[in-house]
Amino acid sequence: MALSEKEIQYFKNPIAVPGMGLSMQEKLKEARVLVVGAGGLGCPVIQYLSTSGIGVIGIADYGTIREEDMHRQPLYQLQNLKKYKATMAASRLWATNPFTKHYPLLLQVKPDNIGALLDGMDLVIDCSQHFPTHLIINDACVKHNKPFVIAEVHNWIAWWGGFNIPPADGSPAPTFRCAMDKIEEYRNFDAGAMSVTHGATGMHVVNEVVKYFIEVPGGLAGKLYSMDYLHNKMEIQQLEANSTILADTVAHGILTADDYGIEILPDIED
Template sequence: MALIEKELAHFKHAIAVPGMGVAMQEKLKETRVLVVGAGGLGSPVIQYLSASGVGVIGIADYGVITDEDMHRQPIYQMQDLRKHKAKMAASRLWASNPFTKHYPLLLQVKPENIKQLLEGMDLVIDCSQHHATHLVINDACVAHGKPFVIGEVHNWVSWWAGFNIAPASGDAAASYRCNLDMIDDHRNFDAGAIGVTHGATGMMIVNEVLKYIAGVPDGLANKFYSMNFLHNTYQVNTLFPDAGILADIRAKGVLTAEEYGIDIVPDIED
């Protein structure tokens, strides 16, 4: 998809980066990404996806903006309080990059709608930080052959990983379900959330996603990244596919809300 003259000017510094160029900027423009969650982690993700020139961003979030969340969701403003995150995020993003199509999806991601949400999308980034939602997205993406990224932030520690993305070696792609034990080791559910750790993690996720779109080999494929911001320790671990688990996911497909343990919220009447 060719860039218009205004886009060439808008993205000229990104285009000038070695290895990027006009062709890569055009590839970003052709890419469609679904982001689940527009909160502390989702906010920087959608901001930098948009700023980078990703062509279509679906923003799925049924929540509203609250005062206590503002410290880690700087995409919003005080006048946005009690308004829907997805709608206000789309408005703010358009104001800084009108070349990207930002679609607010004021809904809960659940078994009944996940297939429809995946249609036409090239990649899913799950910023819900909600285990049951991770499982829904995992099962649907594996069943429908969609690559996806999940990230979480817990106090000073964060992690993010690429799933259903086969490495260049030809090995099978790992899923979220295949690596639950390792993922659980990186969780800390003590109270508290720091804005900067969410922002830094979101930008690291987008950096890897941009490399993936650009065709950089194995940046996300079967890789699990973690960062301890308090002690400045960064780790990269390998994700391992489990053939039995993958076969079970493909055989069963997406389960019911009750099986996932998801409390269904009423649809929003906008």
Template sequence: MALSEKELQHFKHAIAVPGMGVAMQEKLKDTRILVVGAGGLGCPVIQYLSSSGVGVLGIADYGVINDEDMHRQPIFQVQDLRKHKAKMAASRLWASNPFTKHYPLLLQVKPQNILQLLEGMDFVIDCSQNIATHLVINDACMAQGKPFMIGEVHNWVSWWAGYNIAPASGDAAASYRCSLELTDEYRNFDAGIIGVTHGATGMMMVNEILKYIAGVPDGLANKLYSMNYLHNAYLSHTIYSNAAVIADTLEKGLLTAEEYGLDIVPDIED
């Protein structure tokens, strides 16, 4: 889709980056991304996806804004307390970039609605930091052939990875279920959340998404990245596709919420 004169002006500095240009900005405008979670990790992800010019941004979150969370969700303001995250995020993002269509989805992602949410989307980013939700999204994206990304932050350490993206080598694309043993090594559920580690990780995730949309080979394909912010240790892991795991996932399809261990919350009446 061609850019308007106002869009050309708005994104002129991004367009000027070598390797980007008008064609890349138009490609971003044609991209539709679903982001699950508008919390500490989701906030920087949706902010930078929007400011980069992604055409359609679906924001799925059923939660409300709490005072104790604002240190890692700077998109929100004190007057937003107790309001729905997705709705307020869409409003704030439009105020800085009216060219992106921001759709707030005030719902919990679950087996009953995930396939509908995936319709028309080009990419899914799971910022829920919830294993059961990761599995729902994995199984649905594998069934629908959708590329997706998952990220988590635990204290000083974070990880993010691309799934269902075939590498240029011709190897099979890996799923989230193929990397469970590796991701478990990065989980530390001690109390405490640092805002800056979420912000930094979210920006790293968006950087990889922009490279993926631009066609940079193998940045996300079968890769898991981690960052230890306390010790400045950045690692890159190769994820290997497990054919048996993927075949089993495709055969079973979506499971029930109970089988995923997903606690269902009541639908929001808004």
């Protein structure tokens, strides 16, 4: 997808980066990404996806902006309190980059709508930090053959991983369900939330997503990243597909809301 003259000027500096060039920037313009969650982690993710030149960003979030969350959601302003995050995010992002299509999706991700949300998307980034939502996205992406990224931030610790992305050697791709045992040690739900750890993690995630779309070898596929920001310690683990778990996921497909333990909320329009 060719860039316009205005886009070439806008992305002049990224295009000049060695290894990028016009063709790589055009690959980013062709990409379509669904981001679930526009909160503390979703904010930096959608901001840097947009400014990187991703062509289409779907922003799925039915929540509103709250004062106690502002410290880690700098995309919004105090005058936006009680407004829907997805709507305000799309508006603010367009004001920064009018070349990307930002679609606010004011809805709860659930078994009944996840298939429609994935339609036409090249990649999903789950920033919900909500375990049942992770499972819904995992099962739907396996069913519809979509690559996805899940990330969470807890206090000083963060993790993110690339799932359902076929390895270069053609072996089965690990999913979130395959990696749950490894991930559990990073899930700390003590009270509190830092701002900078969310921002830094969001940028790490988008950096890997950009590399994925411009086909840099390695990176996201089957990798689990963890970062201890307090002690400045990063770890990268290679994940392996669990054939039993994969077969079970394929056999059962997308489960019911009760199976996932998710409470279905009324639609925004109701």
